[in-house]
Amino acid sequence: MTDWLTHLQSFADKPAIVDERGTFDYHELVNQIQSFRRHLSKTIDAGQVVAILSDYNFYAVALFFALYEKQAVIVPIVSTRQAEIDKRLAVVDADWVLELNGETLNMTPFASAESHSSQPMINALRTQKEPGLVLFSSGSTGEPKGMVHNLARLVDSVQGKKPKQLNMLVFLMFDHIGGLNTLLNSLAMGARIVLVQARDAEAVAKLIEAHRIHVLPASPTFLNLMLMAKVHERFDMRSLKMITYGTESMPESLLQKLKKAFPKTRLLQTFGTSETGIAQTTSRSSASLEMKLDDPRVQTRVVDGELWLKSDTQIMGYLNAPMDDFTEDGWFRTGDLVEVSEDGYLRIRGRIKEMINVGGEKVLPAEVESVLFELDLIADCMVYGAENAITGEMVCAQIVLAPQADPKSVRRLLRQHCRARLSRFKIPARIEFVDQTHFGDRFKKKRLS
Template sequence: MLSKHFAHWPPLLPKTLTVPCTPIDDNLFVAARRYPDKPAVIYYGGVLTYREITDQVERVAGFLAERLKVKQGDRVAIYMQNSPQFVVAYYAILRIGAVVVPINPMNKTDELAFFVQDCQVEAAFVGQELASQALPLLKRGSLKHLIMASYSEYANPERSPSTSWPKEVQLPPQSFTEQGVTSWREVLSARLKPEERQVRADDLAVLPYTSGTTGKPKGCIHSHRTVQANIFGAQTWASLTSDTVSLSCLPFFHVTGMVHSMHAPILNGGTMVIMTRWNRELAAEWIEQYRCTHWINISTMLVDFLAQPTLTAERLDSLLFIGGGGASLPKAVGEKLYELTHLRYVEGYGLTETMSHSHFNPPGRPKLQCMGIPSFDVDARIIDVESGRELGAGEEGELVVHGPQVFQGYWGRPEETEKSFITIGGKRFFRTGDIAQYDEEGYFFIVDRLKRMINVSGFKVWPTEVESILYQHPAIQQVCVVGMPDGRSGEAVKAYIILRDQVAGGADKEAIIEWARERMAAYKCPKSIEFVSTLPMTSTGKILWRVLQEKEFKNS
């Protein structure tokens, strides 16, 4: 195990952290007993105390168990945006020993159908603005029940002008008459209570999905123990306390937002200021108004935030910690942040398979455009891709990690699970697929990707998944999807397309993009299309996607 980085370990922190054997939802109930009347959530002027949030968790859990007959180990989806209902639903699912399946609300019906069928979801919580995407799946397969949530029920226009709310939050509660659909209000009104259950630390807790080289998403099996490892790790590393106020704007369906913006503040009885849609002006207003102390974001979000002309040091003087990941933060932006706040941006690195972070920069000695150093009890190494031989400082190879937050495997895919791990010295390491190196001080840096993946504002896009959808377009004969540089999102999706002979010269790029937008999440949709007559190929007919990828970044 490498130890160079211990010389720069944050002072007063232990180098090892014992992971609790208690389930994740226990964190909430402990916090509620300690701070019953303290605000747990602030949401567009609305406030939810710890006493209120646990009462609602009990009611929702009771409805799931008693009315919908959800059993321990059953998978329950959450298909909604950041909201108090997301938090309540998540902890209610865990409360009865069921498994949370968080689904990106940008996904369309066909994408949603895959997740539902892959892990046999029978019940789902759905934001009402997404009803048109979810309703077609009712009774079509395993999905039998939908609980529809209206975000506006938790907002308060008397304390927060509704003109600043996103349209999803302004939408009043709608009525649904379809069989199998229940409103959030009805669920709470039933006042049902769940029975006690026995959940072990190694029981399955959450099944977040990540895409793979085949283009099909894979569910990452995370137990209460693996998630707790990073909840407690995040809390300790960032010095969270009961008086922490977190600006929670990263999506909760994603492991980074899930751990750092939801679970970690709850562990300490802190307050979450929840944002459904990113709004830089509102973010600045809320940091000032609610005296936010911690803000985990993605670097592209911070770049947008700092571009505001009205920011002053006084408006941000409550902040104690700012960090995140998704993409490297430009040095000039990091310096601008320091000028305003006297805080250095703390970058981290992780994957869905590691339940967010495996690496973090030391808050007192961070390096920009750097993954950081291995987190608590993480053994990270660099190996030769072909031989598996361990490499030294300054040598480029594949990053492999062993630690308490590493997932147990891919749901229903034992062969892919087996290929994703390697044993070194009796330890089982996860192969990240990222090419990295570490310096003489033990700090790690990303160099390249072994896997074919595009990083759009921190969201991972697998070209093969996008290609499989584009091939359904009647005008497309052949397609190759690659990443291209983008000033706002870091990278964006570009499609090189060979048209069918009968439509060549008559196809419209914008029409194809609009067609794609209706069938896939917005971040996966091609931002640019280039019509070509040929694609670079090997002698065996395999498309040389790296040639096109390198062309895009060489010309940037």
């Protein structure tokens, strides 16, 4: 038994995981991990590449840690689209595909089960006898990139946490760096983890009320969906001690709206990338977008306004992409533009890729979105750039109107409001009214371009 499993065992009959089947305690979790591990022992060797096709549930968590114990290279695939599954299996050159149906495990050899992957990073893990994890980028641009993590390092990074009586909502799971980080941290603290089945504002609010959730990790897009559905007025969310937000820029005024809707809840910005893992952060205050990365395992630099990171938990490399975003000495260029305050706090301004160039002047969507969110007539918005023959690019906005708003008058009101708050080139020229802004299945806005 590894230290990790012994640690989980020590929480004994404390509740560990709640899913649609019910509540499982830590003892049951460890037993299930052991049971899967024995089952896998006959067929799966250390260093083999094993894909897990499953939803988010107790058995999937147990299987994940059984494979960790087996020192396999785990490829979690949550997608149900066959073409996407096939593409990912091919990228990782999987040895096995494991499918979970309840607690029943189906194992199918994928490649020729005899031959091991010849991928150098996977070979390295096998030689070091360490488990691996392959995560895929969300693929907002181009092919999803397969990133190889040393899973032992990720697990080690959460060890030594003080036990805490916390009810955590786990929104994303081990197919996503943020979800994995929440899962690992929660287990390391002996917390009670509530897995989300239906990922909509209503369902999440019900879970928060029913399970007296203390910590909700979510994206700004999802948090705004909660505000739009007014769930904070309809459900009892007083148990919420902390909301953590990350994965995309938080518009300043949306943060203020959240602060108003959840006055007793601390709001904390999280920061991380699939490439480097999640860093420990502290926000200056709940109403502030300024944060510090105070993590001994993470070094930071700001180069030409861009945040660079180097961490103990960064990826070994990509399976299907060059290391373009890493410097030769191992710094990861995050693509995030930041402002640094005199006392060392960072404020994320937006993604370099999302910068809009209006006749030579630079605009970042989050700043404009923040000004738009100040208007009560606007329930949601997304700002992006589009080509324009006169100025090269122009600022465009998709707007979801609040129920009582009339689009005809809003266009003018919105411009007037922006004129008072923004330089002229930042004011949205094209304004489009939509029923819903576009976001991916991880509730991260997909900006048009």
